[in-house]
Amino acid sequence: NAGVTQTPKFQVLKTGQSMTLQCAQDMNHNSMYWYRQDPGMGLRLIYYSASEGTTDKGEVPNGYNVSRLNKREFSLRLESAAPSQTSVYFCASSEAFRFSGSDEQFFGPGTRLTVL
């Protein structure tokens, strides 16, 4: 039982390059999330997926796209990276679905992204 896994752990991009961050969970959770963490700002929600095939924008969605490939996997894509997207990205999952299930969010180890 690996919990929530993320790849890659580190990435350096040049401005304008694209990349996809991968996330998978093996807990059969319904909901999955992508957050970014910046110093002094806590965790901010980028996108959220309540179930396979559904996604919703969070607080800071601009510059990102997501895909909920199946119940296990939720990817985050940067189409044209900008220095403002330098951050640590966390994927999380929870049972929560339609106002039922545990609200506890389980986090992956994070991806540290630098955009030059």
Added chain:
Amino acid sequence: QQQVKQSPQSLIVQKGGISIINCAYENTAFDYFPWYQQFPGKGPALLIAIRPDVSEKKEGRFTISFNKSAKQFSLHIMDSQPGDSATYFCAASIRGSGQNFVFGPGTRLSVLP
């Protein structure tokens, strides 16, 4: 109305002392208040959580105090240990509604030996 405020930004405590971190929220629809602990290089992990139908919850050395009328809640760490040194995030959400999960900015706790 979605903001969660947290203080202090950083905290230094001697081993054996009490660490206290405070949070305040505005949205009265929030009904789930967790605290997450994060060690350097790791993802956050749930430490303890409370719902607004109780005023206090204790798990070992960790206690959440909740004041619904003031829209405030706090984390108390008794007998603080060097191993408690981490960043602590309070959060608030509407139960079962993951997209309404809002985190505070975090408190970096250092417990001196």
